[in-house]
Amino acid sequence: MVLNLSSPPTLFLFFFLWCVVVAGDGGAAVAEAALDAQAAYLSQMKQEFAGPAMARWDFSSPGVDYCKFQGVGCDASGNVTAIDVTSWRLSGRLPGGVCEALPALREVRLGYNDIRGGFPGGLVNCTSLEVLNLSCSGVSGAVPDLSRMPALRVLDVSNNYFSGAFPTSIANVTTLEVANFNENPGFDIWRPPESLTALRRLRVLILSTTCMRGGVPAWLGNMTSLTDLELSGNLLTGHIPLSLARLPNLQLLELYYNLLEGVVPGELGNLTQLTDIDLSENNLTGGIPESICALPRLRVLQMYTNKLTGAIPAVLGNSTQLRILSVYRNQLTGELPADLGRYSGFNVLEVSENQLTGPLPPYACANGQLQYILVLSNLLTGAIPESYAACRPLLRFRVSNNHLDGDVPTGIFALPHASIIDLSYNHLTGPVPATIAGATNLTSLFASNNRMSGVLPPEIAGAATLVKIDLSNNQIGGAIPEAVGRLSRLNQLSLQGNRLNGSIPATLAELHSLNVLNLSYNALAGEIPEALCTLLPNSLDFSNNNLSGPVPLQLIREGLLESVAGNPGLCVAFRLNLTDPALPLCPKPARLRMRGLAGSVWVVAVCALVCVVATLALARRWVLRARQEREHDGLPTSPASSSSYDVTSFHKLSFDQHEIVEALIDKNIVGHGGSGTVYKIELSNGELVAVKKLWVSRRSKQEHGHGGAGCLDRELRTEVETLGSIRHKNIVKLYCCYSGADSNLLVYEYMPNGNLWDALHGSGGWGFGFLDWPTRHRVALGVAQGLAYLHHDLLFPIVHRDIKSSNILLDADFEPKVADFGIAKVLQARGDRDASTTTIAGTYGYLAPEYAYSSKATTKCDVYSFGVVLMELATGKKPIEPEFGDTRDIVQWVSGKVAGGGEAEALDKRLEWSPFKEEMVQALRVAVRCTCSIPGLRPTMADVVQMLAEAGPAAGRTAKDAASKKDSSGEPKL
Structure with a gap:
């Protein structure tokens, strides 16, 4: 054994062993001393790492058996062979001399902790080490030369902050089977050397988001032992090399988020073991090879956002394994495979924004597992299959902007888990049925520009989670149900261009969240409810109906006369502009139509004017006298008149x-x-x-x-x-x-419950921390809805740029309000939701990481900041806590927990009694997606709203319901 005498722990151990030998104990004594040296090292490791979990290693008793410690593995002779402290929330450095003190060490797993001092340099001397996992541990600095680790089989240093040159020295570690460098964007720009082909045993090669440039190396085809090849999130250019087809064992191929061009090689159909292929977000052209679609084990086919043409091969309908087909935003033509989903547990159909024709696949939900039908913006024809109405797992059903016709199956409106039903811009017929009351998770109902008829049923109030309703430009008649006023979350009500009659229900004034109200181009009669005008939605339109009576004064004050145009029976109480005869003056009451009325009015007016002037004079005198008295008493006066x-x-x-x-x-x-x-x-x-x-x-x-x-x-x-x-x-x-x-x-x-920061982190945790998860979830969902409105519902998107818990105010019912728009930015690039501004703004702990190198703020920056707030709500922790370590924040800490399967450990301990732990874990997972380091991989706020709505506690669900919220497999349901 070679000792590193420059290391203090090594000197100590060497001296300890020398003393034992000198004492004359011989070989047995040396062996015993070696065991004692292992105990000494583990004790020192406990001292170096701060964290309550290290209390599991108790050295207080003499002759302690450290082989029984949690996280320590030993062989039959008592030699330490493994250290596994994954997700122990430790913070500190690994003591030096680990290889000398623990010569039999085979595995070191330090993932999801806070490792200080860079890459633990002492590990490179561990000639027997086979597994090293440092993933998600905040390790920074350079990766040392790894060639001195001849036994290393598994190396996982993913999701860290390494910088400098990429460690191509791994090419010398010929024993490697797994090399995972995923999500280390700090490396210098590099190109993989062909020397990596020396890794003949390598099965898993993950180099995603590592600043790799150039083309996909053709020599990768020589690494025939590969089962997993991931090169996504780089700036790779050129064509996909045909040589990849020579990888007979390849199961997973990920090349998404690059700049690849050219065709998808049909030769990839030779990869008979392939289960997942993702080539999305590139510049690929040509068709989807039939050979790939015919692969017997193919589960996931993702090629969205490219420039692909041609048809989706019909052979895909024969698959018995296919779960996900995601090829949206291409230029695909032809029909969808008729048998798609018929023979497999099909889960996701995403083919939007293509030029597909023909009918919807009737068997897509044949096995009852389909959750997403997203086929909008194509040229699809025919009726919606009746079988879709029985597809209860559906979460999103979007078929808008096609040429579909026929009656909408009644059950579509009653899907119990669906959050979006989007039927707009087709030729669909039939009514909105009363069964819509069963859509208890529905937030958006879009069916505009169809040929739907019937009446709007009062049962629509049963879909209490509705936020947006757009049924415009149909043939819906009858009256607007008063029950619509019970949809307390409703943000948009668009019913224009129908055949509605009757009066405008005064109950609409109860919709305090309303931003869009459009009832134009109908046959509505009666007066405009005065109470409704106090809402003043951002967009209001009552034009072209049969309304009558005086226009409410509030509409006149706000200059909204255009919103009531085309109603011949409307009038104004007084003329605002003598040159504008748009609306007539309202007829005067009969009692005022008498001779001499004008003189009487003038007398009244003059008297009133005199009274007003006298009152103002007295008031001014009173104010001056009060101010003099306050000054005489030494009290502060009003700051200004x-x-x-x-x-x-x-x-x-x-x-x-x-x-x-x-x-x-x-x-x-x-x-x-x-x-x-x-x-x-x-x-x-x-x-x-x-x-x-x-x-x-x-x-x-x-x-x-x-x-x-x-x-x-x-x-x-x-x-x-x-x-x-x-x-x-x-x-x-x-x-x-x-x-x-x-x-x-x-x-x-005024917000009586202050801000969310004080509620969560204030001294004493004055009560909010002990409220149940449904209340916290309501806060999260409300903030998400507010941000989604800013990003998606305005003519020009608004980026808040300083989303944090202290800028979220809470009313008496803990309904959240986003506040402090002092550094908000209106994105004038119309239609570009990711247009940017170049002024750095925001608060440390909530800032998206791209600020560090781009100084650009986009809507995705708000998404990141919201993700931090969502983590605060679920964990009860601040964005920066001492337990995270100097180089880590709540994002890295939570992400580590989620990736390691320890989500439950991250939940707020004040809610340990909560029966909603599964929902809290789901929220953490949403938060992790929001805080992805690559902006393009973060969801939009509209998506976040849907995910939170789908993963949140159902309205009225009890704790007993929550405790039983699992299916027969034991997995949580959504």
């Missing part, structure tokens, strides 16, 4: 400037910040509002002038313009803005 503010209102106000300004006194202060003060003000009507008083900066005064109002700083102006233009139940409501020469006042709705 209310007349010195310019007001911009965004909602109907129940208060005036005077009431707000006079309440800005010390006793109402509830918080201070770097830019101003926050007040809690109780209005005379009993309502509460929050007021931000922000001082005007010197620079802003210089830009806008010293004397006038309207000195809005850039961030304040951004917040005012953003919040003033949007309305959503999960975005904080800005009532108005008072802008003055020295200060600006923002008046918001």
Whole structure:
């Protein structure tokens, strides 16, 4: 055994052994001393690694048998052969001299911990080491020369922060069977050397996201022992080499997210062991080879987002193994295989955005496992198969933008797990049936631009989770059911272009989350409900109906007369513009049509004017006297006269400037910040509002002038313009803005439960931490819906750029509101949801990693930040905790738990009693997807809403239901 005498632990062990030999104990003593040296090393390892799990190694008793320690494996002679502390939440360094102290060591598994000090250099001297796993351990720095590990079979250093040159020295470790470097984007740009072909035993080669450039090496075809080849997430160019077809044992081939071009080689059909192939997100052309589709073990075929043409080979319908077919966003033509899914446990059909023709495959759900039908934007014809109505596992059913016809099977509307039913832009007929009450997880119902008829059933209120309804441009008649007002989450109601009659239900005023209300081009009659106008959705249209009576004053104030055009019976109480005869004046009541009425009106008006002037004079005198008295008593006076503010209102106000300004006194202060003060003000009507008083900066005064109002700083102006233009139940409501020469006042709705950060992490955890998971899930889903609205439902997407738990406010019912839009960015690139801005903004711990090298903020940055918040909700931990280590945060910690199957260990200990642990684990998995280091792999916020809705506690479900939420296989259901 060669000793490294430069290592302090080695010197200690060498001295210890020498002393024993000198004492005359001979060979037996040496053996005993070696065992004692192993105990000494393990004891030192316990001291080096901080973490409660190390308490499992108890050295307090004499003659302790460390071979019985959890995580320690020994041979029959008591020699340590394995150390496995995977997911122990340890933080520290591996002590040096490990190979000298533990000469029989064969396996070291340190994954999902926090390993300090870079790659544990002492391990490279372990000539007997066969397995080394450092995955997801926050290891940084260079990978050393690994050639001195001649016995190494398995090397997993995935998901770390290695930098510098890629360790091509692994080519000298000819015993390697598994080499996993996945997700190490810090390596220098490199190209794999042909010397890797020396690894004759290599089965698994994972080099995804390692900054690899150039083409896919043709010599890979010589590594015939490969079963798993993953090169995705790099910048590989050129063609897929035909030589890959010479890999007879290959089961998994992943080349997605590269820049590959050319055709998919038909020769890959020679890979008879292949089960999964993913060539998505490249620039591939040509057709999908029939030879690949005929592979007997093929389970997953993914080639989406390429430039593929031709038909999907019919032979795919004969497969007995196929689970996933995902070829959307190509240029494919022809018909879908008629027998697709007939003979296999088919799960996912994603063929959207192609040019496919013919009917939908009737047997897609023959084996009852289909969850996704996504065929939108094709040229499909025929009827929706009746068999789809019985496909209860379906989560998303999207067939929009095709040429489908016939009646929609009634059961489609009643799918119990579906979150989206999208039938829009077809030639479909039939009614919306009463059975829709059974769609208890439905959030979006889209069926616009069809030929549907019948009436809108009141049973639609049974689908209580509905957020969006778009049934526009059909032939639906009858009245709008009053029951629609019970859909409390409804954000969009689009019923324009139908044959609706009757009056507009006043119950629609109960839809406080409504952003889009379009009832135009129908035959609605009666008056416009006054209460409905208090909602003022972002988009409101009552035009071209048979409405009558006066236009509500609120619509006139907001300049929304165009939204009521085409209703001959409507009128206005007074003329706003004498040159605009768009709407007539309402007829005067009969009692006022008498001689001399004009004179009486003038008398009344003059008297009223005199009274107003007198009242204002008295009020001014009272204010001045009150101010003099306060100054005499040494009390603070009002910061400014209310007349010195310019007001911009965004909602109907129940208060005036005077009431707000006079309440800005010390006793109402509830918080201070770097830019101003926050007040809690109780209005005379009993309502509460929050007021931000922000001082005007010197620079802003210089830009806008010293004397006038309207000195809005850039961030304040951004917040005012953003919040003033949007309305959503999960975005904080800005009532108005008072802008003055020295200060600006923002008046918001008051949130009695403060912000989410304080609720989760505040001193004493004042109660929120002990609320059940359904409440936390509601918070997460609400925030996701608010962000999805910002990203997807506006003309120009808005990137918040500072999503964090302290910017999420909670109302009395713990309904969340996204706040603080001071650094939000409106993406003017219309239709580009990932358009970017180049100003770095946000908060440490919530920032997406691409900020570090691109300084670009996109909607995917908000998705990442939301993922961090979702982890906070599920774990109860802050984004940065000492237990994570200096180089790790909650993202790495949670990702490690999920990847290692230890999700339950990461859940908030305050909810250990919760019967909803499976749902919490599902939320963690969603959070991990949101925080993927590659932005393109993160879901959109619209997708996040659906995933959370699908994985959340069902409404009204009890703890007993949660405890039994498993199928016969023991797996959790969605």
